[in-house]
Amino acid sequence: MRQVAYVAGVGMTPFGNAIDKTLNELACASIADALKDAGISKGDLNAAYMGNAAASVITGQVCVSGQVALRSMGIGKIPVINIENACATSATAFQQACTMVTLGVYDVVLVCGYEKLYHEDKNKTFSVFTGAIDVTQTDAIKARLKARNDAIGQSLDMSGAGSSRSIFIDIYATWAREHMHRYGTTQRQLAAVSAKNSVHGSLNPKSQFRSIVTIAEVLSAREIVTPLTLPMCAPIGDGAAAVVVVSDRFANKIGKKRCIRVNASSLHSGWDVEEGELPMVSSAVSELYEHASLGPRDLNCIELHDASAISEIKYYEYLGLCEAGAGGEYVESGASSLGGRVPVNTSGGLMRKGHPIGATGAAQIVELVMQLRGEAGARQVSGARVALAENGGGYIGTDAAALVLSILTKE
Secondary structure (H helix, E strand, O other), rough: EEEEEEEEEEEOOOOOOOOOOHHHHHHHHHHHHHHHHOOHHHHHEEEEEEEOOOOHHOOOOOOOOOHHHHHHHOOOOOOOEEOEEEOOOHHHHHHHHHHHOOOOOOOHHHEEEEOOOOOOOOHHHHHHHOOOOOOOHHHHHHHHHHHHEEEEEEEOOOOOOOOEEHHHHHHHHHHHHHHHHHOOHHHHHHHHHHHHHHHHHHHHOOOOOOOOOOOOHHHHHOOOOOOOEEEHHHOOOOOEEEEEEEEEHHHHHHOOOEEEEEEEEEEEEOOOOOOOOHHHHHHHHHHHHHHHOOOOOHOEEEEOOOOOOHHHHHHHHHHHOOOOOOOHHHHHHOOOOOOOOEEEEEHHHHHHHOOOOOHHHHHHHHHHHHHOOOOOOOHHHOOEEEEEEEEEOOOOEEEEOEEEEEEEEEE
């Protein structure tokens, strides 16, 4: 889990509706920018880890999407590893690439996350999310969600789940209701997350949404599932992000001035937690801090998986930024805003930057590298030296199916 690898280059397309562009065009644009940023050529690459989650559904491309994209820009011969791991797809690609570099297998590895989710048939898009659970247990998952809501005196109508909305919205709404019931978290605090990230996203030229929304506007927006309104949920999107990972030896060769150290990066999957066991997220965070010899007080900025407003609030707590149950108060205090103690989702997060599933994890690394280099422009975190990325995806039983955590540092 402890890594000895560096990010030498990053590239990213704007996120949003790119229905007029092919998947290959998006991938190649981000890759070309990452290679240029690293100051290397295609011939320097030893391997490529290509992350895509939805091409088989949206475009019909299966099995060799990475090879297809790379060949279109003249890259062949090298090993190409295609990765699909729900919303953690390109974060997984990044973690695997860093691990192979750390082990000394490769000196220069390309990581690319690329996705198209917009489609004229919305049912195709929703089916991608519906498939990110155990589809043989769909009825059982719905029954458990309803039972959890019944236990706190709430009703949950799931008739539109998977057709008019992603089933994950019902999962997030259940999390929000339970958090509100247990800790007194308010809908206004949920709205504060969306409003905060809209300010950050307005400063990111590659964000899907650049407008600023107020807490009042978030609260008055169209309700999806109580208590979540539309701006509290991440949108679908198209886009690509790429990262060049290099060894210490290669970083010294090209000069480390703009290289960012990957201090630690871990990949976990959920399990059936027994009574008394720490849940996956808690144990994964603890292990990451231990291996990195760092803790929450060392962090200067964070990119985390705000697929919904409650997700960000819960991760404040998981990551140790505040005590359990205090996430709502934490965002209201301004601690997670630019200028606050630990700015979170300076890119705008998934809710404003956008969430092209396969590209999200790599895009988080792009943002953090820019922050640690001091190249984030109007959204720059002053003096940033330690950054954390959290990217989870899928849902099995009562937990995420995949989770990637990474800590990057400026040397």
